[in-house]
Amino acid sequence: MSEPAASAASPALAPPRVRCFSGIQPSGAPHIGNDLGAIRNYVALQDRFESIYCIVDFHALTTTHDAETLRRRTREMATALLALGLDPARCTLFVQSHRPEVAELMWLFLTVTPVSWLERTPTYKEKRENQPEDVNHGLLTYPALMAADIVLYKASVVPVGRDQAAHLELSREIVRAFNNRYGPTFPEPQAVYTQAPVVLGTDGVRKMSKSIGNTIEIFAPADEIRRQVMSMVTDTQRIKRTDPGRPEICNVCQLHRFFGDDYEEIWDGERTARTGCVDTKKLLVERILRHYGPARERYAELLASPVIVDRILEEGAARLRPIVDATMAEVREKMGLR
Numbered sequence: 110m111s112e113p114a115a116s117a118a119s120p121a122l123a124p125p126r127v128r129c130f131s132g133i134q135p136s137g138a139p140h141i142g143n144d145l146g147a148i149r150n151y152v153a154l155q156d157r158f159e160s161i162y163c164i165v166d167f168h169a170l171t172t173t174h175d176a177e178t179l180r181r182r183t184r185e186m187a188t189a190l191l192a193l194g195l196d197p198a199r200c201t202l203f204v205q206s207h208r209p210e211v212a213e214l215m216w217l218f219l220t221v222t223p224v225s226w227l228e229r230t231p232t233y234k235e236k237r238e239n240q241p242e243d244v245n246h247g248l249l250t251y252p253a254l255m256a257a258d259i260v261l262y263k264a265s266v267v268p269v270g271r272d273q274a275a276h277l278e279l280s281r282e283i284v285r286a287f288n289n290r291y292g293p294t295f296p297e298p299q300a301v302y303t304q305a306p307v308v309l310g311t312d313g314v315r316k317m318s319k320s321i322g323n324t325i326e327i328f329a330p331a332d333e334i335r336r337q338v339m340s341m342v343t344d345t346q347r348i349k350r351t352d353p354g355r356p357e358i359c360n361v362c363q364l365h366r367f368f369g370d371d372y373e374e375i376w377d378g379e380r381t382a383r384t385g386c387v388d389t390k391k392l393l394v395e396r397i398l399r400h401y402g403p404a405r406e407r408y409a410e411l412l413a414s415p416v417i418v419d420r421i422l423e424e425g426a427a428r429l430r431p432i433v434d435a436t437m438a439e440v441r442e443k444m445g446l447r
C-alpha cells in the first residue's frame with residue numbers, strides 16, 4: 110500500500126479505500142484542544158478516506174472506575190463528536206467495547222511486544238507518577254491496545270494530536286514486529302496532524318488536558334466558558350495596560366488564529382497596546398461561542414435523544430463486523446490458532 114498523504118490539504122493524493130482510524134477517550138468533557146488538535150481532522154478526513162472513529166471505553170477503564178460515569182461519558186462523547194460534524198452516512202462511529210475482538214488482538218500483539226518497549230512509553234511513566242496508588246496493568250499495555258484498535262481495521266491514517274506521537278510510533282513498531290514474525294499482514298499506521306498539534310491550556314504552559322484541569326470546554330454553559338477564558342494566563346511580562354504585548358508567546362493571541370481571519374489585526378492591537386489582555390480575552394469568548402454555536406445547539410438536541418445516538422453506535426459496531434471477522438481469521442491462521 111502506498112503511504113497516505115501527511116496533511117489534510119491534498120485530496121488528490123488519496124488512494125482508494127485507504128482507511129482512517131482514530132480513538133478518543135470518554136474521560137471527560139471535550140475541550141478546544143481536542144477539537145483543534147484532532148476532531149476537526151476527523152471531520153475533514155471523512156470525505157477522503159474510509160473513516161472509522163471510536164470512543165475508547167476499554168482505554169478509559171485505566172483511569173475511570175465508576176460504571177455509571179463511564180456509561181454517561183461514553184454517550185456524551187459520541188454526542189459531542191456527532192455535534193461537531195461526524196456524519197454516520199460518511200464515517201463509522203462506534204464504541205470500542207462493542208467490538209471486543211480488539212482485546213483478543215491486543216493479547217496476540219502483546220506476545221510480539223517486549224516489555225521494555227511498553228515501560229519506556231512517556232505516558233506510562235507520567236501516569237505512574239500521577240496516579241501512584243493505581244498503577245494498573247492497563248496503563249502499561251495501553252499502546253498495544255491502541256495498535257490493535259487501528260490495525261484490526263487495517264487502517265493506516267491516524268488523525269491525533271502531537272501528544273499521541275510516541276503511542277503511534279510504538280504502534281508502528283508493534284505492527285512491524287508482528288509482520289516480521291508472521292509475514293506481511295498489517296499496514297504501518299501513520300499519524301496525521303492539524304495546524305494546531307499542541308494546544309496549550311489556560312495556564313499557558315502545559316498542553317490543554319482534562320486531567321490537568323486547564324481546559325476550555327466546548328459544550329459547557331456559556332458562563333463557564335467565559336470563566337475559563339478569562340482565567341487564561343497571557344504574556345506574563347505585560348504588567349501594565351500600556352506595556353506592549355507579545356502575541357507570539359501569548360496563548361490568547363495564539364488561539365485567536367483559529368477563531369477568525371483577522372487575528373493579525375488583533376495581534377497588532379496587542380503589540381501597540383491599543384488593546385489590553387482583558388479586551389482580547391473578551392473577544393475570544395465571543396468568537397468561541399460563535400464558532401461553536403451551531404455545534405452547541407446540535408449537542409443539546411442530541412443529548413435529549415439518546416436513542417438516536419445509541420442506534421448510531423450500534424449500527425457502527427455492526428457495520429464493522431465483516432472487517433473484524435476477516436482480520437481475525439487471517440491473524441489466527443497465521444499464528445497457528447486454527
Ligand code: AMP
Binds near residue numbers: 133145271273308
Ligand atoms: P484524549 O482526550 O486524550 O483521548 O485525546 C483525544 C484527541 O485529542 C487525541 O488525538 C489527542 O492527541 C488530542 N488532544 C488532546 N489534548 C490536546 C491538546 N492540548 N492539543 C492538541 N491535541 C490534543
Ligand code: TRP
Binds near residue numbers: 130133269276
Ligand atoms: N490514546 C489515545 C488518547 O489518549 C486514544 C486512542 C485509543 C487512539 N486508541 C487509538 C488514538 C487509536 C488513535 C488511534 O487520546
